Amino acid sequence: MSHCLTPTGHGRLPVQGHVTHHGARLSPMSHCLTPTGHGSYPCREYVTHHGARPSPMSHCLTPTGHGRYPCREHVTHHGVRPSPMSHCLTPTGHGSYPCREHVTHHGARLSPMSHCLTPTGHGRYPCSGHVTHHGARLSPMSHCLTPTGHGSYPCREYVTHHGARPS
Known part of the structure; x- marks a missing residue:
């Protein structure tokens, strides 16, 4: 029926x-x-x-x-386990998708609440909370200007693979 x-x-x-x-x-x-x-x-x-x-x-x-x-x-x-209640913006800044709660294949844990600007300054993407594959830790709250002064990107808090500590 x-x-x-x-x-x-x-x-x-x-x-x-x-x-x-x-x-x-x-x-x-x-x-x-x-x-x-x-x-x-x-x-x-x-x-x-x-x-x-x-x-x-x-x-x-x-x-x-x-x-x-x-x-x-x-x-x-x-x-990775997507959360049905939290959504993250795509790298282009258009649309959204379920946030990943656990460690990604890059070994970094994404926070569903924090987003970082892309290197061009356009769009946002989930910030990596832990060490990246370059050996530098990204801060979801701090951003640095690009060498041209246009746009920003997540600042590295710790020593990079070049052995220098960014300010």
């Missing part, structure tokens, strides 16, 4: 009450928006083929800032 919208948002189809070919169970009462933000489809309640569980009640913006998709509650295939 219950029907769900198709992935395109046009037409309806009977609810599948059991496991799908992706190994996820569909809920007849919950619907999620498609990645483009147009139409909806039944939310997956259990682990997807990526090993992450989407939450039917929380949605995250796409990296382009257009459309929304179900937030992944658990560790992604990159080994």
Whole structure:
């Protein structure tokens, strides 16, 4: 007796009450928006083929800032856990994406609340809270001017790989 919208948002189809070919169970009462933000489809309640569980009640913006998709509650295939409530700006400053709470593949932990300006001074990106792959620690609160005096970038607090301490 219950029907769900198709992935395109046009037409309806009977609810599948059991496991799908992706190994996820569909809920007849919950619907999620498609990645483009147009139409909806039944939310997956259990682990997807990526090993992450989407939450039917929380949605995250796409990296382009257009459309929304179900937030992944658990560790992604990159080994980081996005937070469904916090979003970070993309490096270009347009759109947002779920912030990474844990250590990245560069060995730096990103703070979902702090953002640094890009070297050109346009756009912002999540600041690295710990030592970078250059061996210098970035401060999310301090910025230095570029050599040309235009734009700014995160200042290095400790000794660089050249053995000099920036001021």
